[in-house]
Amino acid sequence: xRLIAVPFMMAIGSAPALAAGGxxxxxxxxxxxxxxxxxxLSFGLLxxxxxxxxVPRIGSVLAExxxxxxxxxxxAAKAQAGAEEQAQALEASLGKAxxxxxxxxxxxxxxxxxxxxxxxxxxxxxxxxxxxxxxxxIGEMKAKAMANVEDIAKEAASALVExxxxxxxxxxxxxxxFKAGSEA
Amino acid sequence: xxxxxxxxPIHQFELQKVFEFKPFGLDLSFTNSSLxxxxxxxxxxxxxxxxxxxxxxxxxxxxxxxxMAYEFVASTLxxxxxxxxMKFFPxxxxxxxxxxxxxxxxxxxxxxxxxxxxxxxxxxxxxVISVVLIAGIxxxxxxxxGLFVPSGVPGWLLPFMVVIEVVSFISRPISLALRLFGNxxxxxxxxxxxxxxxxxLIAAGAAAVLAPLPLLLAIALTALEFLVAFLQAYVxxxxxxxxxxxxxxxxx
Numbered sequence: 287x288r289l290i291a292v293p294f295m296m297a298i299g300s301a302p303a304l305a306a307g308g309x310x311x312x313x314x315x316x317x318x319x320x321x322x323x324x325x326x327l328s329f330g331l332l333x334x335x336x337x338x339x340x341v342p343r344i345g346s347v348l349a350e351x352x353x354x355x356x357x358x359x360x361x362a363a364k365a366q367a368g369a370e371e372q373a374q375a376l377e378a379s380l381g382k383a384x385x386x387x388x389x390x391x392x393x394x395x396x397x398x399x400x401x402x403x404x405x406x407x408x409x410x411x412x413x414x415x416x417x418x419x420x421x422x423x424i425g426e427m428k429a430k431a432m433a434n435v436e437d438i439a440k441e442a443a444s445a446l447v448e449x450x451x452x453x454x455x456x457x458x459x460x461x462x463x464f465k466a467g468s469e470a
Numbered sequence: 471x472x473x474x475x476x477x478x479p480i481h482q483f484e485l486q487k488v489f490e491f492k493p494f495g496l497d498l499s500f501t502n503s504s505l506x507x508x509x510x511x512x513x514x515x516x517x518x519x520x521x522x523x524x525x526x527x528x529x530x531x532x533x534x535x536x537x538m539a540y541e542f543v544a545s546t547l548x549x550x551x552x553x554x555x556m557k558f559f560p561x562x563x564x565x566x567x568x569x570x571x572x573x574x575x576x577x578x579x580x581x582x583x584x585x586x587x588x589x590x591x592x593x594x595x596x597x598v599i600s601v602v603l604i605a606g607i608x609x610x611x612x613x614x615x616g617l618f619v620p621s622g623v624p625g626w627l628l629p630f631m632v633v634i635e636v637v638s639f640i641s642r643p644i645s646l647a648l649r650l651f652g653n654x655x656x657x658x659x660x661x662x663x664x665x666x667x668x669x670x671l672i673a674a675g676a677a678a679v680l681a682p683l684p685l686l687l688a689i690a691l692t693a694l695e696f697l698v699a700f701l702q703a704y705v706x707x708x709x710x711x712x713x714x715x716x717x718x719x720x721x722x
Contacts, residue, residue: 311483311587312655317503318589319496320485324504325584325593332511332568337560340518344540347525347533354527 440464479662483586483655502582503590510571510584518567539567543707550711554718561601562714565594566707573654573699577692585702586654588647595647598710606717617720646709653702657695664688 311317440460448454455463485501492498518539521532529537543563547555555562569585576583584590606614618635619628667684671677 311480311485312651313588314485316497317485317501317587320491320498320501321503321584321587321589322593323496323498324500324507325590328504328507328511329564329568332514333560333564335511335515335519336564336567340515340522340536341540341560341563343522343525344518344536347522347527347529348537348540350525351527 436464479659479666482582482658482662503584503587506572506575506582506584510568510575513575514567514571539563543567546704546708547711547714550708551715551718555711555714558601558605558714562707562710565598565710566703569594569650569706570700570703573703574696576654576658577696577699583654583658585650586658588651591651592643592647594650594706595643598646598713599643602713602717605714606720609717610720614717614720617716642709642713646706650702650706653698657691657698661688661691661695664691 309315440457443463444454444460485503487499487501488505490499517532518536521530521536524530524533526533540563543566544556544559547559547562551558572584575581576586606617618632618639620631620635623631664684664687668681668688671681671684
């Protein structure tokens with residue numbers, strides 16, 4: 287117990303020193319004038335420095351920064367608006383170009399369709415003409431062939447008659463007989 | 471016994487003369503207290519003037535420190551008094567910076583804490599109340615004294631209320647001075663006492679095993695004292711703002 291009590295007494299043992307040294311320093315009024323004098327001097331100097339130099343300077347720096355930030359923000363907003371405008375203009379011109387392209391394509395299609403139609407019609411009429419010519423020549427050939435067939439049949443009939451009767455029929459009789467045969 | 475390790479927690483508050491200066495029979499000698507006042511002014515000026523000399527839009531360390539202090543005090547002042555209070559800004563800023571720096575410099579071992587002397591804190595308190603009175607009377611004339619006459623009080627009660635208001639107004643500088651003084655004095659004495667315990671226990675042989683206990687306490691107290699050093703400067707400043715608000719907007 288005594289071991290712990292000793293340091294306590296030593297630490298708090300300033301009472302005799304205080305009694306010997308005089309008043310408690312913060313309450314020693316003989317130092318007041320000097321402290322007030324130097325406080326007035328140093329705080330006065332500080333107030334002068336702060337109000338004339340530091341405060342206006344820091345205030346202006348802060349205001350300037352605010353201004354810088356505001357102008358930068360305004361510039362950014364302006365740039366954005368410009369970009370948007372440009373994008374809109376681009377879109378509009380793109381739409382226009384698209385419409386243009388579409389109309390060109392439509393024109394081309396219509397034109398080519400008309401051309402194709404015209405060509406087809408020409409080809410068709412040509413073909414029709416060729417067909418009718420061919421038909422005509424076929425009819426002619428058919429008639430010719432038919433005539434030939436009559437001759438051959440007449441020959442064959444006269445040969446048959448000659449073989450059977452020994453006497454060739456006259457041409458008039460043959461013609462007559464053919465006519466009667468084809469009419470029957 | 472052990473006179474070499476004797477610890478006097480009051481010794482740190484004693485003024486030591488650096489050089490004598492006694493005009494007109496007044497003792498205005500330059501002391502360790504004066505020295506630390508000048509150091510405080512030098513430190514504040516270094517941060518707020520040398521630190522901001524470049525005026526950069528993107529601040530360096532010192533400049534952002536100065537700007538932080540500026541914005542802190544400005545927000546405290548405008549928060550209490552509104553925009554009109556900014557005309558007192560240089561005064562409030564100087565006050566806060568001086569008290570805060572003096573308190574913090576006092577935490578350096580061996581340094582003198584100028585704010586641990588009641589005459590210094592009393593001088594600040596009287597200065598604040600003088601500014602409040604002058605600003606109030608200049609700004610509002612006799613209307614300023616309406617501060618002492620609360621409205622909506624029955625007539626017979628009014629004299630008592632006026633007395634109470636006057637007493638409360640007079641007690642403002644006293645509480646302002648004693649709060650800062652008491653906090654700084656008590657904190658430094660406590661630090662010294664617990665530091666003294668450590669030294670005394672080490673010197674007391676077998677009890678030295680107990681020495682870490684007051685050491686831990688001294689460490690915790692040191693941290694607390696740093697907080698108190700800031701907090702008391704802040705309290706002093708915000709109360710100054712509250713009193714200035716009365717000068718700007720008197721009447722309840």
